[in-house]
Amino acid sequence: MRARRTPRWRLLTWVFLAFNLAMPLWLVVALDAAREGCAGELCRGADDPEWLVGAWLVIVCWLAGAVLLGIAWFVTHRTERPRRRPHSGWHRH
Template sequence: MRSRRIPRWRLLTWMILAFNLAMLLWLVIALDEAGEGGGRCAGELCRDANDLGSTVGAWLVIFFWLAGVVLLGVAWLVTHRTEQPGPRQRRGWHRH
């Protein structure tokens, strides 16, 4: 009897889930570090540079996240079998 606690998904499905969790964690950590970085700056120029770097960094993480999701999603769709292979059906005109 199978356990009902853990769904029986394909390996690629688990990889997509792990990738999304890792990217979310990376984004949260990067934004948290960016928020704390402004306290070490002494001048206005330093704070502005930190804000710009934080924005670029956050968009870079989001870009990698979206690119990875698209690639993994395409791989998931390509490897997903919806029908079991069976006898080949004839196409075209049939003679009776």
């Protein structure tokens, strides 16, 4: 049998990675959508409270989700332990 070259990742690992890849995409899309609202005007940029609230909301959701998924990942992590051999009845002292 061939040895595996790539590590076997758990489903929760993939969910954690997908979440952390989707969140910056959501942040960029949300900021771009907010910027489109001021197409003909001079945008106020970072001084606009609506932009700041929206950006911080996405960042707080990102942080909370990453923490919760990280805790779930660690709690469900199974450590690999060597298997014990069955007791043969003979003892060496």
